[in-house]
Amino acid sequence: MAGVSPAWKVCGLVLLAACCARAEKPERPRGHEQVSGWTTNVLQSLEYGVLLEVEGFAASTGGESESDLLLATAAFDLEASLAEWLSGHVGLLWEQYSRETDNLDEAYVAVGSAESTAFYFVGGRFYQPVGNFETAFVSDPLTLELAEMNKTGAMVGYGNGWVDLNAGTFNGSVKKGVPPGEDGDSTLSDFHAGITFFPHETVKFGAYWLSDLMESWTFEKVGEELANLPGYDKDSAAGAFANFYLGRCTFNAEYVSALEGYDIAGGRYVPAAFNLEGSVKLGERVVFGLKYEASNDLYATFDGAVLAFGDKFPGEAAGAVVSYAFHENATVAVEYLHAEKLDDGARGDLATVQLALAF
DSSP: OEESSGGGEEOOOOOOOOOOOOOOOSSOOHHHHHHHHHHHHHHHTOEEEEEEEEEEEEEEETTEEEEEEEEEEEEEEEEEEEETTEEEEEEEEEBTTTBSSOOEEEEEEEEEEETTEEEEEEEEEEOOSOOOOOOSSSBOOHHHHHHOOOEEEEEEEEEOSSEEEEEEEEOOSOOTTOOTTSOOOOSOOEEEEEEEEEEETTEEEEEEEESOGGGSTTTHHHHHHHTTSTTOOOOOEEEEEEEEEETTEEEEEEEEEESSOEEETTEEEOOEEEEEEEEEEETTTEEEEEEEEEEESOEEEEOSSTTOEEEEOOSEEEEEEEEEEEETTEEEEEEEEEEESOGGGOOEEEEEEEEEEEO
């Protein structure tokens, strides 16, 4: 995720592909004809998308000013259905200053979840459903900064029109007593589970659980360092969310936290975050939103000293956003955020303009 700093990450998400089909030639051997027909059907099933986000920002934090222009997101996504119950998905993601080297965002196989069966299986690299993170803002909510995950793993689930249940496992990178960069226990020792309800088209709510919060995208490198400190032990996390879609108005609420916290070198470390957000659609093209969010012990990097961290996310933040869809595939948005309780109790202000193109 690109942005002013990890404390002001701005994100975007994802999708591309290409479709092509070739004409059949006459007088083929029978076996070749069967394979070609199957290939053509797969090509015709391809779904693709592109997302491009260009951002400009100006920030003032602790008396220091900063501004820049970013190609915040270039995302490409391709999905092919080999059958109603079998599909493959590949997603590529490039973000300036963040994901400029490892651009493979997702690559997984999905089995099931069709009219014939409500059960499903997903295997590969994908975003584990630990969190909802729905937002109308340019910047990511603090709940996403805390809990978003993207691991290679396996997940099973059951979904119908009113409920979705899932559980999965992966081999985490944070191992107690294992220095960063070294291989540790190669067992599948990390797990996640979640449930989402859809009681009505205007309501969605759910809850989720993760065996170790240090496996999230933000904390992974932090966790590899912390796992070598005296007193470290993994701690699970849990969260809940609710989304309400009331005509032109949308309301989102989410909270996620470590369950017991981490006792490290005599200190107590309990990461947590919540996000409250409301937005309204004005006319057919304009959306206006407000939000208030807060976090506890939410840091992006670890500087090597015991319980000394840098790049602190806001302890409290409030902001507003206005977006205008000037084309069915293009939107411009202007966002303002004010933050409190940064490093050393500093305050911060951030104004961002984003031009997004999705097709």
